[in-house]
């Protein structure tokens with residue numbers, strides 16, 4: 001009987017640990033009508049192997065006029081990457097060419113569209129500073145936040 005009780009406690013503790021682990025490896029993020037993200041800072045727990053930004057565009061503007069997306073890069077690569085933004089690269093690419101300095105990105109989203117952006121945490125170093133930003137022309141001056149491990 002004692003063994004069974006001990007086993008149940010162990011299994012229960014394990015399940016709770018899994019649940020809290022899962023909840024800490026994702027965050028909800030919205031982009032709105034005012035060209036603002038709902039958060040300006042994202043902290044990733046180093047125990048996460050993958051981290052998901054659950055992004056939703058709550059704006060009512062068509063994505064061709066003012067779509068929103070999320071790009072993750074090092075802070076030090078931000079200027080170089082924003083200079084590469086060109087609509088000829090397409091909405092699905094966030095107007096960005098293929099570039100190894102882009103750690104993760106979503107397509108541009110229109111009203112009420114959402115996208116789960118999965119970040120490979122092994123690509124982040126705890127000593128470096130990262131940013132998440134919207135690569136729609138004119139947006140990243142405001143739509144930019146810090147992301148750290």
Ligand SMILES: [Cu+2]
Nearest residue numbers: 067068134139
């Ligand atoms: Cu935007």
